[in-house]
Amino acid sequence: SQTIHQWPATLVQPVGSPLSLECTVEGTSNPNLYWYRQAAGRGLQLLFYSVGIGQISSEVPQNLSASRPQDRQFILSSKKLLLSDSGFYLCAWRGQREKLFFGSGTQLSVL
C-alpha cells in the first residue's frame, strides 16, 4: 500500500534562516506531488506541484522553492525565512482515482 512521509512535524526557525522540508512517497511510482500551505483559520493554498523528476510548477511567487530530485521525493526550501512563511505545510500525492493523499503536515513557526 502507498504511504506518504513528511518531516519534521514541528519546526521553529528564526527570521532569515534557511528551510528544508522533505516529503517521500512509498508504494507508487511517478506520482503527481504537491506542496500546500495552510495559514491559521484559512484554507489550503497551493504552493508547488510536480508531475515528474525535475518538473516543478510554482503557483505563488515568494521566497520558497521546491525540488524533486527523485521520483518519490519532494523538497520545499527557502534560503531566508520571513515571518509570513509561518503556517502548516502539507505534502500530498495524487493517486489514479483522482483523490489526494496528504502527509501529516509540518507546523512551521518563524520567529
Added chain:
Amino acid sequence: SQQGEEDPQALSIQEGENATMNCSYKTSINNLQWYRQNSGRGLVHLILIRSNEREKHSGRLRVTLDTSKKSSSLLITASRAADTASYFCATDVSAGYALNFGKGTSLLVTP
C-alpha cells in the same frame, strides 16, 4: 487559488443530529471532493462526486452537486463526537492538475 467557499464557517451540533455543510465554486469542474481534517493533522479524503453526478452516498455521508448553481452540500447523518473536525471541499478543474480548496467548515459535535 481558492475556488471553493464553504458555508457555514463554523457549526456546532449535538450528537445524533445531522450536519449540513455547503460549498460554492466559480468555474466549471471535472469533479468535486470533500476532505476532513482533524486538528493539527493532514487532510483525509471522504468522497468524490463527478460533474455528471447529482448525488452520492458513502456510509453516513451524502453529497449533492448542482452544477447549474455551482454548489455542493455534504450531509453527515447521526453525527458523533468523533466527527468533530474541519471539512473542506475541493474542486478539480483540470485533470492531472491540483485541487483548489476552500477555507473549510469547522464542525463541533458535543456529546
